[in-house]
Amino acid sequence: MANSGGGMIVYGITESQKTATGRVDIGEFTEGHERAYRSAAVTAISPPVFGLDIHRLGTDARAVAVVVPASVDGPHLIYKNDLFGAPIRNDADTAWMRERQVEAMYRARFDERRRASDALGSLYEEAASGRDVRKRAWLVAVAHPRIPAVLRRPDRDAAGSIFNRAEPIALSYSNRNGVHPLENIDRFNLRPGLRRWTAVNSATGERERWKEAWAEIHHDGSVTLAAAVGGHRMSADGYLGGWQVEGRGIECCVADFAALIRAVAEGNALDQFEVQVGIEWAGDEPLQILTVDGTGHVYDGVSTPLRRFTPVRANINAAGSDEDFHLGVFQLAEDAVNQGGITYLHVMTKPSEEASSND
Incomplete structure (x- = not known):
């Protein structure tokens, strides 16, 4: 079959x-x-x-x-x-x-992988375009289903229910000790786009613009998220540099992005997704990922300056068990923060650790 x-x-x-x-x-x-x-x-x-x-x-x-x-x-x-x-x-x-049928199926498999890679790259370029990456770093995350959903046009209410479903899923992977982009988008007034629904940024005030975020769910099951992660607020009137990114912010973005994938997959019977998570920064200073010290304050003593963040690619099964999917999300966030010299995650926990703490 x-x-x-x-x-x-x-x-x-x-x-x-x-x-x-x-x-x-x-x-x-x-x-x-x-x-x-x-x-x-x-x-x-x-x-x-x-x-x-x-x-x-x-x-x-x-x-x-x-x-x-x-x-x-x-x-x-x-x-x-x-x-x-x-x-x-x-x-x-x-x-x-027969041998020729096997050969044809292998060729089709490799062609599909190449098409999926091209589609993922195009999604990433589109999601990253137009961001003010010379002023502040942006996290860009995209996902494309290995087998796209049957192209249909969900109405605004159906699309909105996916965003509403994603928030509690994200909080099952992470806590609130960071900035969650799903809390800074207008999921109650989605706007139509080219075969997609867009949740526009709701952090529009002068004192809120530092946490700008945008998200999209496409009719074929693709998901994109773009969120400003550099230059976050440290105090009432103090801000990090645009090149300085809190590891906790990356974790929150990955958790929210993965939750959107899970919610989209549930509504469209999708399973395997190709994902890519990157940080775009074009300023003069090297990118810096920050951790926190024992008191919870931002700490840069173990950060490794990055001239370029290498996008993280992975294949995750959105139809798998909650624990398996959670583990894949954890590893995705871990790969992202490890690039900056950070060892431990502070917002997300491994499923096994979470289960043992609840026993």
């Missing part, structure tokens, strides 16, 4: 001559059975098949439907000792791919 563009497998159906003729009870299907099924899709198939959607149907005559998502990682192979094969669905039968 994964090698054939996805499909559905239904257990609990009798058939004759490839035609469904009735129902049959499959027996009990527990969470243990479901875990074993998902495990087989991951451990017995290479590359693994993620994102199975399993539904239990009926009570008297019980059935199970397994929705297999379309995959861009074909061909998916089955190994037996030193031998392998690539099965493909042909109507109601399963056949084995």
Whole structure:
């Protein structure tokens, strides 16, 4: 099914001559059975098949439907000792791919990856354009689904519900000890754009402009976030330099960005996303990422000056478990702050650490 563009497998159906003729009870299907099924899709198939959607149907005559998502990682192979094969669905039968079919699927996989990389780069350039990066550093984060959503135009209320859903998700990854860009956008008055909805900056006052932020959700499932992270306010009338970026601010941006991805994925049944997070700064001073000392005050004693921030790229599964997705978000933020010589995160915690603190 994964090698054939996805499909559905239904257990609990009798058939004759490839035609469904009735129902049959499959027996009990527990969470243990479901875990074993998902495990087989991951451990017995290479590359693994993620994102199975399993539904239990009926009570008297019980059935199970397994929705297999379309995959861009074909061909998916089955190994037996030193031998392998690539099965493909042909109507109601399963056949084995010939060498030329395998070759064509590998070529399609590599072409897709190149297109996804180009699409991600274009999104990043667009999100970064027009920012005053000579005055202050900007964090730019973009995500593009490996398999885009069916292009449809959600209305303003549907798009707004995604932004509303994202805020509590972000706070499940992080605390409020930093500036969250989702709190500085107007998610109640979204504006239409080219196949997207834009949440414009709401920090427009003279004393609020230091925390400017913009976010977009595209009709194909792509997500962009741009937030000013340099020159943040230190006190009532004191500000950091435009080249100075708090690590806590980066963590908050990554948490909010990831929460938007999770919320978009939930509403569009998306799974794998290619993401890129970067910091744009074009001033004369080297970029500096700041941590905090034991009293919670900004501290620059361990920062490594950066002439250029290397954008962080990753692939995350937005349809995975909460813990797995949270861990991926944590590692994304960690990669970003580590570039500036900072070891520890102060706003986000690893899922395991959070779980142990709640026990």
